[in-house]
Amino acid sequence: MAFDKRYYYLIKLQYLGYRFHGWQKQPDVKTIHLMIDRTLKFILKDIKFKTLGAGRTDAMVSANEAALELFIYKNPINHFDEFLALFNHNLPQDIRALSIKEVDKNFNIIQDSKIKEYHYVFSEGQKNHPFCAPILTTILEPLDVELMKKGALLFKGTHYFKSYCYKASVTGEFMRTIEDCKIVENTDYTANFFPEKSYVLKVRGKGFMRNQIRLMFGVLIKLGRGEVDLDYIQMSLSNDSIEVMDYIAPASGLILHAIDFE
DSSP: OOOOOEEEEEEEEEEOOTTSOOSSOOTTSOOHHHHHHHHHHHHHTTOOEEEEESSOOOTTOEEEEEEEEEEEESOOOOOHHHHHHHHHHHSOTTEEEEEEEEEOTTOOTTTSOEEEEEEEEEEESSOOOGGGTTTOEEEOSOOOHHHHHHHHHTTSEEEEOGGGSTTOOSSOOOEEEEEEEEEEEOOSSOOTTSOSOOEEEEEEESOOOTTHHHHHHHHHHHHHHTSSOHHHHHHHTSTTOOOOOOOOOOGGGEEEEEEEEO
């Protein structure tokens, strides 16, 4: 029996997650993966294909750069520019393909080592223009952002992150390394309807657990409100921590900023 020859491609894309129920396909709801596969089915017609994403984003989470592996059987893509133009022409307006390149069969988008950088965009102390809602979280109460900046630095390094995993299992791998974690003034995302001042939590690391960044930002909000202190965050990262974080920050401020394959 002859096996169909397979061709492998890495596609980078970006999307506004606000009207989608996350990445992963689910019955009866609109997801990013569903829209991508539906579009590919339309443009590839009878060509057999399969797609795999480099991780799942939650409902309403956006991506400035996400990654997808496309497997095509028998028929290689010969003209990348033409393929990208056709793909983008047929994708909904809140999803855009950025690039495509061929990879070999040893490339594995899920297992291959990659660094992800997430951004969480927020403002504090005032109600914002409604147009901000898809990519910026508005915290109405005033926050001590300088204290939050100190708190963010505590997450940097290798720590026991069980307290920052939503519904953590008994057997999970909770020792994780965060390469960088900081809060800076937002200069990355601008619009004339944005508040005068906004901020970005920037987090870089290899693997993140379910809701980890939103739980980390949740405790930073509590820190900024004066509900917890720096010692509490330090303690929550210790190997014997049994804290369960109860505040998941809203999804719509979270952006997968970049994925780098090593």
